[in-house]
Amino acid sequence: MTTIIIGLHVSVCILLILIVLLQSGKGAEMGASLGGGGSQTFFGAAGPANILTKITTGVAIIFMVTSLTLAYLSGHQANSSVMTGNTTPVETTSE
Numbered sequence: 370m371t372t373i374i375i376g377l378h379v380s381v382c383i384l385l386i387l388i389v390l391l392q393s394g395k396g397a398e399m400g401a402s403l404g405g406g407g408s409q410t411f412f413g414a415a416g417p418a419n420i421l422t423k424i425t426t427g428v429a430i431i432f433m434v435t436s437l438t439l440a441y442l443s444g445h446q447a448n449s450s451v452m453t454g455n456t457t458p459v460e461t462t463s464e
Contacts, residue, residue, distance in 0.1 A: 370442075371386075371439070371442055374435055374438055375440055376434070377431075377435055377437060378435040378436065381428055381431050381432050381435060384428055384430065385425070385428045385429065385432055388421060388425050388428060389425065391421060391453070392421050392425070415444065418446055
């Protein structure tokens with residue numbers, strides 16, 4: 370189960386990085402109003418800004434849930450062992 374959560378966590382991390390890089394910065398409108406080339410974005414003027422914000426929020430929530438789950442699972446590992454029936458040898462000193 371931990372392997373599945375780690376795989377999901379890594380894929381969500383990569384997806385979150387890509388989504389954040391696709392978004393335009395908050396200061397992009399200022400450069401466009403002064404005649405700069407900042408208005409030419411990948412998706413157009415401001416079309417997907419709303420959907421990318423919603424996707425970013427959803428992916429960030431999944432990221433936090435997987436982070437907390439992995440932290441909980443690493444702190445609460447089972448105390449089982451393959452050596453449960455064995456006893457530790459006693460050291461004897463010979464004088």
